[in-house]
Amino acid sequence: MIFDKFVGMFSNDLAIDLGTANTLISAKGQGIIINEPSVVAVQHDRFGRDKILAVGLEAKMMIGKTPMNIQAVRPMKDGVIADFEMTERMIRYFIEKAHNRKSFVRPRIIICIPHGITQVERKAVRESALSAGAREVFLVEEPMAAAIGAGIPVASPNGHIVVDIGGGTTEIGVTSLGGLVISKSIKVAGDRFDKSIIDYVRQNFNLYIGERTAEDVKFQIGTAIKLDEELTIKVKGRDNSGLLSTIELTSEGVRQAMKEPLKDIALAIRQVLEDMPPDLAGDIVDNGIVLTGGGALIRGLDVYLSHDVKLPVRVAEEPLLAVAHGTSKVLDEEKLLKLISNE
Numbered sequence: 462m463i464f465d466k467f468v469g470m471f472s473n474d475l476a477i478d479l480g481t482a483n484t485l486i487s488a489k490g491q492g493i494i495i496n497e498p499s500v501v502a503v504q505h506d507r508f509g510r511d512k513i514l515a516v517g518l519e520a521k522m523m524i525g526k527t528p529m530n531i532q533a534v535r536p537m538k539d540g541v542i543a544d545f546e547m548t549e550r551m552i553r554y555f556i557e558k559a560h561n562r563k564s565f566v567r568p569r570i571i572i573c574i575p576h577g578i579t580q581v582e583r584k585a586v587r588e589s590a591l592s593a594g595a596r597e598v599f600l601v602e603e604p605m606a607a608a609i610g611a612g613i614p615v616a617s618p619n620g621h622i623v624v625d626i627g628g629g630t631t632e633i634g635v636t637s638l639g640g641l642v643i644s645k646s647i648k649v650a651g652d653r654f655d656k657s658i659i660d661y662v663r664q665n666f667n668l669y670i671g672e673r674t675a676e677d678v679k680f681q682i683g684t685a686i687k688l689d690e691e692l693t694i695k696v697k698g699r700d701n702s703g704l705l706s707t708i709e710l711t712s713e714g715v716r717q718a719m720k721e722p723l724k725d726i727a728l729a730i731r732q733v734l735e736d737m738p739p740d741l742a743g744d745i746v747d748n749g750i751v752l753t754g755g756g757a758l759i760r761g762l763d764v765y766l767s768h769d770v771k772l773p774v775r776v777a778e779e780p781l782l783a784v785a786h787g788t789s790k791v792l793d794e795e796k797l798l799k800l801i802s803n804e
Contacts, residue, residue: 473560474568474570474571475489475560475569475792476570476571477570477590478785479499479548480499480627480629481499481538481627481629481650481652483496483628484496484555486559487788488559489793493782494559495559496782497516499536499551500517500534501513501516501520501547502519502531502532503531503534503547505530505531505532516551517555524673525673536551539630540575540578540646541578541582542582542589548585549589552589552590553593567596569598570596570598571788571791571792572788573602573603573606573784574586574602575629575630575632576602576646586600599798602634602641603625604623604634604636604644605634605636606783606791607634608621609787609790610777611753611777611780611787613636615800619637619744620740620744620745621635621636621745621748621751622635622636622730622734623753624726624730624750624753626650626754626755626756627754628650628755629650629652631649631729633646633647633729633730635741635745637741643733643737649722649725651679654675655672657722658679659672659675660718662675665714667700667701668696669698674696674698682715683716684759685761685762686765688712688713688760688761692712693709693711696708726756730750730770734770745772750766750774751774751775752766752774752777754780754781754784757780758780758781763775
């Protein structure tokens with residue numbers, strides 16, 4: 462114990478929000494120091510060897526534009542590790558960038574994980590971090606980290622519900638007394654919205670667009686409710702004949718495209734509410750629902766969900782950073798780590 466404290470004096474401990482879309486890293490006492498896409502660009506040589514060309518933002522810029530021997534990979538899929546080796550390389554890169562080789566002691570690392578992942582997936586996350594240079598690894602469930610980052614008093618006996626809509630998963634958690642009373646994870650989130658937009662454009666305009674274009678459309682004109690004043694955006698892609706073409710998309714069209722994933726998220730929230738103990742239900746009526754994650758930025762999502770579940774819904778301050786702020790707070794407060802970590 463004394464040795465651990467002594468070692469901690471020389472270690473730059475880190476908290477990692479290892480997301481499907483973005484990886485955010487906080488350093489103890491410094492807050493968020495890295496916020497980059499979870500993408501790795503790999504070059505394959507003729508002998509079958511791989512070389513990492515870029516990680517993060519630089520790698521994301523290559524998606525859909527790489528030559529045959531270069532591949533831009535997203536090693537996280539649906540909130541879990543899809544490519545163990547690439548995830549390890551990505552974590553190693555970010556740890557080295559964050560640690561900046563200032564310390565001779567390996568860092569202690571807290572990593573956010575989706576609720577409900579299997580023991581095998583937990584082990585994969587832990588081993589990736591250890592292989593990448595961590596001294597010790599703690600796992601914290603995303604709904605709890607999101608609640609802490611959104612300013613919810615998780616240690617209180619009052620019930621609160623948080624809905625974190627990330628890139629690969631939507632995490633719904635009911636917190637009380639420092640734990641998750643009920644939680645649910647569904648694989649419907651930002652990536653599903655993007656795919657729905659791609660499918661809508663292909664079916665209605667015979668135009669093929671990429672993931673990055675769909676993501677731009679989602680954030681620029683995406684909406685969960687009918688807008689008084691319609692928004693438009695020009696989109697470029699390839700049509701059925703192989704020619705390049707430009708079309709104009711409207712916010713109403715994008716709303717129609719995202720209808721099904723939005724319904725799935727609303728249904729998951731209703732299922733959690735149905736399973737809630739009666740004593741907590743009264744707290745939720747008073748406290749309402751807090752939205753976090755990139756998906757919370759979709760226009761009118763709070764109004765859409767409030768209308769569907771008949772409860773007040775609000776978007777957290779800085780929803781994109783809520784999980785990262787939560788893990789950062791856990792890193793800084795030892796009591797909080799002992800209260801909520803899955804160790």
